[in-house]
Amino acid sequence: MKAYLGIDVGSVSTNIVVQDEAGTILAGLYLRTKGRPVETIQSGLKEIKQSLPGDIEICGVGTTGSGRYLAGVMVGADVIKNEITAHAVAATFFVPAVQTVFEIGGQDSKIIIIRNGVVTDFAMNTVCAAGTGSFLDQQAARLGIPIHEFGKLALQSTNPVRIAGRCTVFAESDMIHKQQMGHPLKDIINGLCEALVRNYLNNVGKGKEILPPVIFQGGVAANAGIKAAFERALGMEVQIPPHHDVIGAVGAALLAREEMALNNKTTNFKGFFISDLTYRTSSFECDGCPNSCEIAEIYEEDRVIGRWGARCPRWDIIQEEKN
Amino acid sequence: MMRKVTFPHMGESYRTFKMLLNDLGNEVVLPPRPSRKTLNLGVQYAPEFACFPLKILMGTYLETIEKGANVLVTSGGVGPCRAGLYAELHKRILHDMGHPVEMIVFEPPRLYPLNFIRNVYKLNPKRLSIKSIIECIKRAWRKLQALDNAEKATHVVRPRELTPGTTTKTYKKVLEWIDAAYTMDEIIEAEKAALEEIYKIPQDPERLVLKVGIVGEIYVLLEPASNLEIEETLGNLGVEVERSMFLTGWTRDNTWKETVEGMTVKDAAMPYLPELIGGHGRDSIGNTVLYAKRNFDGVIQLAPFTCIPEIVAKTILTSVSRDYNIPVLTFFLDEQTGKAGMTTRLEAFVDLMKRKKLLRKTGKILRPASAL
Structure with missing residues (x-):
């Protein structure tokens, strides 16, 4: 059976999906990147291979996320696309009428405005981590609550307390202050959810025309407290699409299928065996000019397959993304 | 000493x-x-x-x-x-x-x-003598113009070059020609040769090239080392950039004669921001309006992190973007040297503009996953 592989290597999670020709998800995987993208990609491929039927033939591979170039050279990607395009593609696939996409991941949060199936505007958080999954993760760890319980706890709250949302430093000190005053945890967590939503709508969503259907995806969409806070703030329904946590990978797989269909070529996919190869990364400081760029390299066995970090073409061996 | x-x-x-x-x-x-x-x-x-x-x-x-x-x-x-x-x-x-x-x-x-x-x-x-000083300044002024003109030419040619990297290489070479020129005649001759050399670079006339205006604070606009070489990156993504500010333009006594419809940047910004707020905040707004009127595909605003005039401008650009239906993307620049965040945003921005342009040109919607 023909299938397409999509890999989304994000700051917090690495997601892998395999889709058939019709877009049905045959297998999906959500893994924590834990700062080790290479190992995570390898173990993820191994795991997903085991859950696939034997007659699967991978006919195209797409990568996305902040680690898309790394993943791209490792597996032999046919298309390497930024996560905004990948998310928009997946959103219109699941909800064709979608007009607004909220996406909150580990490091980024973004809003994508879609009209008639075409992206007409987008925005991404710029210099601030407030309102992203990493901060929620960190607070959940501080409070000793598993992240998947976090949202459910917020839903039990009847009286959210006000938490400052503009900056994680302010938010955390506000939370600690309220906790020491004796406010129940569920109300503090609900307050945090409302603060994040407020910050998102004021910062990322500023000036954008938010029209229904609105869909909410990315890792944070698993948090029921945030979804409820969005619905309260907007006064409209917010849908969570299927596979919301691996949606970037779904988009990458759809883009791979499109790429192969349009250009009628054979895949560059190296095969699942790469999870048994040895990959090594290293870095050095270039001495070519006072810029002293920090160059990172990745080796497959003994061969350099990728280099990044240079501000000039001196160390280029990687092909740029083809548009 | x-x-x-x-x-x-x-x-x-x-x-x-x-x-x-x-x-x-x-x-x-x-x-x-x-x-x-x-x-x-x-x-x-x-x-x-x-x-x-x-x-x-x-x-x-x-x-x-x-x-x-x-x-x-x-x-x-x-x-x-x-x-x-x-x-x-x-x-x-x-x-x-x-x-x-x-x-x-x-x-x-x-x-x-x-x-x-x-x-x-x-x-x-x-x-x-005052007379010789004036002569020296005139020559320097001409050299500055020659340098600006060569840079402008690279902005046009880079997105169309057949072999990636040719423009940047040629530009480095011709800069030395202008650098070595000393007398007025030499400067004019070096400029001519430089422009010819840049326009001679083999180009693809069929390519769909987007036009993007760049606005923002003067230093981060004029020093590529401070903006992660954004103009070169855009050129490589198939975008012709037009920067709203050059040293010669800025120095020229703030008379902006070349703008379309006889409008000045100040007039264009007036409906949105009647006050001078310092820095180049008002210029960013006015130039965005002018780029929109000239049917540019998008505008990019560059600002140093914490720059108040550009923060004010960014807030107002939201309305300009809506009124004129032109996408605007803002980058706040600081000491970060990681390019990944910028690349992601630029690639998505280029994708968006390409789809919009195709729709306008051919009436055809290029759906993100058109093969579905």
Whole structure:
């Protein structure tokens, strides 16, 4: 059976999906990147291979996320696309009428405005981590609550307390202050959810025309407290699409299928065996000019397959993304 | 003590200032292109809350002082932007550090003619006559124009080049031609040869090229080392950029004659922002309106992190973007050197503009996953 592989290597999670020709998800995987993208990609491929039927033939591979170039050279990607395009593609696939996409991941949060199936505007958080999954993760760890319980706890709250949302430093000190005053945890967590939503709508969503259907995806969409806070703030329904946590990978797989269909070529996919190869990364400081760029390299066995970090073409061996 | 003169690094303009200061009889210490070393020094000795340009300049001064510079020439500024005070701040920090440098600050000559004359006198150890000084300035001005024109040509050719990288390589070569030219005739000839060489680069006339206007704060616009070489990156993504500010344009007495419909940037910004808010905030708004009227595909705003005029402009650009249906993308620049965040946003921005353009041109919707 023909299938397409999509890999989304994000700051917090690495997601892998395999889709058939019709877009049905045959297998999906959500893994924590834990700062080790290479190992995570390898173990993820191994795991997903085991859950696939034997007659699967991978006919195209797409990568996305902040680690898309790394993943791209490792597996032999046919298309390497930024996560905004990948998310928009997946959103219109699941909800064709979608007009607004909220996406909150580990490091980024973004809003994508879609009209008639075409992206007409987008925005991404710029210099601030407030309102992203990493901060929620960190607070959940501080409070000793598993992240998947976090949202459910917020839903039990009847009286959210006000938490400052503009900056994680302010938010955390506000939370600690309220906790020491004796406010129940569920109300503090609900307050945090409302603060994040407020910050998102004021910062990322500023000036954008938010029209229904609105869909909410990315890792944070698993948090029921945030979804409820969005619905309260907007006064409209917010849908969570299927596979919301691996949606970037779904988009990458759809883009791979499109790429192969349009250009009628054979895949560059190296095969699942790469999870048994040895990959090594290293870095050095270039001495070519006072810029002293920090160059990172990745080796497959003994061969350099990728280099990044240079501000000039001196160390280029990687092909740029083809548009 | 021998006087050694230096000045901030802004793109390729140092080639002109070197010639002019030499002509007037000064020994010049060339400012190096801002690098990681510049940043490290700047960040260490500048106030934390200051903006990126202050830190880069701080680093540049310290690097040139290391090479023996003791006279720093820079520009001042009027209006509410704090950069107008940076020269004084730099001077005090450097003096505190034990570098007894002399600071020569040029204020806009239109408003402070005496300051201008006095400063020129300080930088004229050869005691040239006023007539010869004017001749030197004219030649320097022409060289600055030649450098700006060569750069503008690369903005047109780079997105169309057949072999990636040719334009950047050619540009580096022709810059040296202009650099070596000295007399007025030589400068004009070098400029002509440079432009010919750039336009000769094999190009693809069929390619779908997007047009993007670049607006924002002057230093991060003019110094590629401070904006992660965004213009080159865009060129490689198939985008022809038009920057709203060049050193020659900015210096030219703030008369913007070349804009469309006889409108000035100020007039264009008027409905959105009737006040001067300092820096280039109003220019960013006005230029965005003008780019939209000229049917550009998008606008990119570049701003140093914490720059108040550009923060105000960014907020207002949301309305401009809606009223004129033109996408606007803002980058706040600071000491981060990781390019990934910028690349992601640029790629998505280019995808968006391409789809919009195709829709406008052919009436055809290029769905993101059209094969579905």
